[in-house]
Amino acid sequence: MSTINELYQNVSGKNKDEYRDYLLVLDRMDWHSYDYTTWPCADLSFQDLDTNENYDVWPFKPNLNEPHWVDLNNQFPSGIRRYGYVNKFVMPEQVRELSHDDATDILNDIKDLKDNNAEEFNDQINEYGFSDEKHFLWGIALLDDAEEKAYDAADDFLKEQKAKLDAQMDAHVEAAEAGGLLDPISGIDMETWAAANAKIAGGMDLEEVLKVVGTEKPIWDEVSAEWTARMSQDTTFAISKVYGDAFMNSNIGKFASEETNQGSASSSSNGSGGLNEVMEDFELYIKIMCHQNMGATQGKDAASILQEYGLTVTDWSSVGAHWSPKMATDTRMALQMGELMEKYNAEFASAKAGDDIDF
Known part of the structure; x- marks a missing residue:
């Protein structure tokens, strides 16, 4: 040797x-x-x-x-x-016999005793087979690591599934384009029609929208009816995907110029105020969602609730497009969403959908 x-x-x-x-x-x-x-x-x-x-x-x-x-x-x-x-620590048998969730709850409850009742804390860690405080803290860290790895594995699976679905939808869109389902109607393509609807939803006057599009109301009505019919008949949802993308990013095509976008939306639509804040704060996003849901059950208009947060309907679409993909691939965020919804649904239910808003 x-x-x-x-x-x-x-x-x-x-x-x-x-x-x-x-x-x-x-x-x-x-x-x-x-x-x-x-x-x-x-x-x-x-x-x-x-x-x-x-x-x-x-x-x-x-x-x-x-x-x-x-x-x-x-x-x-x-x-x-x-x-x-x-130091070659091992998890005590008393803890290994528990499920991961039970072990985590018990050890964290013991940890809370550390600063308040040192004697009981030491008794508890000894009861569960830990040699000293460092051994105990290592045990908590080990459970946390196992939980993180489980979350990461779940997230990887979700991302893999999302990638497959995205690829499938891209193929549907390509097939729709090849089959003529996305061909313009009376010179108005899907992206323009979707962007125009987004501007209208954001408060832009219909006459101004028609002027930008370069059409008149009778033609606009016919085009809207035809695009709606195509979307309803498309079982692959390819047209809806193209529509949704253009609606949520409406500063495109004929609506791309700065002059076109001035005055067509709230003060937040240029990347400031309420829009910026909710884009950066997941809890605020869930809070507004719950506010709208509870408000609807109490007869409040969703758009008026958004205005209380400095948002337009178009802004809210952008916010949804920002957070939805994140929630679809982040298990932790999905769990946090459930906790936050429980919190704010109760808050707005008791306050009649936010009569007293702390924003």
């Missing part, structure tokens, strides 16, 4: 011909007996490392193309997980 001194060699800067014998030493090493806590390469003289740096497990490790040790320091660079790994 190789000795410590034979394994602990600095070959940095050497080529492989110069340390061929050293490669043979490594090859003869019985790695089943390797214990990173006892070999010089463990580098355990300090516990926490800078998480922005990459560290070697021995002070003279060569580059990645040369022989090197398994880099355990990069797996656990700092914190209680590193401390627990170094």
